[in-house]
Amino acid sequence: MKQGHTRYRPSGRQLALAVMLSLGGSGAFAQEEHGGAGDLAKAAQNPIADxxxxxxxxNFNFNVGPHNQLQDILNIQPVIPIHLDQDWNLITRWITPVISQPPLTITGDREFGLGDINPSFFFSPKQPTHGLIWGIGPTFVFPSGTDKTLTQGKYSIGPSFVAVVNEGPWLFGVLINNVWSFAGRSNRPDVNQMLVQPFVNYNFPGGWYLTSSPIVTANWEADHGERWTVPVGGGFGRVFRIDKQPVNAQLSAYYNVVKPTDGADWQLRAQLTFLFPEKAQPAVAHRR
Structure with missing residues (x-):
């Protein structure tokens, strides 16, 4: 459905404000003990944590489209681990984007609605393999977008892989996948896209951390000069408690050194994550 930009924009601002207030903390927050907050921070940073x-x-994407306007994408992405047996977990990740899309043509209108849902499933051993935490499995894209400008119009599938290393205050790794379309609207282009997301985090006592997690993408169906989006940047975050609820708040910025013609120049990413650890002991002891 169509909706003016000013009507949706406050929700994004409110989320960014909530993140920044959370990072600052207040007397109303019951702070984690230093060790527990650090361990929980590492679990929150691990995409296949139990x-x-x-x-x-x-994601606030700046200078998008022919009029250099703001694109706002809110990704709701729950992560739910399933215990298969004493050796293996199945980590499920669902990314549901809610998009405020600027007009892609001179005569077009801004669109607001649901984008294409992207579930991923990672089979991951409960114990690290020679110090490496890893997971592998399929990822899907469903054409659930509520407007033609918010969807690729194709069903896609491909492999996805995550590798994570936890060394002292450092936690780093990479997530990579590639999807190909196999069904959908015949009047829409085929899909052949890769995503590579390296991530590196340095954790301080008390739940504070520095982070860099750029999302590099390649559209193999596009012309060579329009194929890549390569951001650089980073930010900071903190894991703490609001009453008894652990949360992870993060703020970062990325500049696209390579991008398609109408792609964003840079991105501001604000994230607030509610954490639900099963036990009080460190959540990464048996395994980002």
Whole structure:
């Protein structure tokens, strides 16, 4: 459905404000003990941790389209681990984007609605393999967009892989996938896209951390000069408690050194994640 930009924009601002207020903390927050907050921070940073979480990630993409306007994408991406047996977990991740899309043509209108849902499933051993935490499995894209400008119009599938290393205060790794379309609207282009997301985090006592997690994408169906989006940047975050609820708040910025013609120049990413650890002990002891 169509909706003016000013009507949707406050929700993104409110999320960013909530993140920044959370990072600052207040007397109303019951602070984690230093060790517990640090361990929970590492679990929150691990995309295949044995930890239920509910992230709300708002991406402000600046100077998008022919009029250099703001694109706002709120990704709701719950992570739910399933214990298959004593050796293996199945980590499920669902990314549901809610998009405020600027007009892509001179005569077009801004659109607001649901984008294409992207579930991923990672089979991951409960114990690290020679110090490496890893997971592998399929990822899907469903054409659930509520407007033609918010969807690729194709069903896509492909492999996805995550590798994570936890060394002292450092936690780093990479997530990579590639999807190909196999069904959908015949009048829409085929899909052949890769995503590579390296991530590196340095954790301080008390739940504070520095982070860099750029999302590099390649559209193999596009012309060579329009194929890549390559951002650089980073930010900071903190894991703490609001009453008894652990949360992870993060703020970061990325500049696209390579981008398609109408792609964003840079991105501000604000994320608030609700964490639901099963036990009080460190959530990463048996395994980002």
């Amino acid at each position: 930890l239920i979480s509910l992230p709300f990630q708002n």
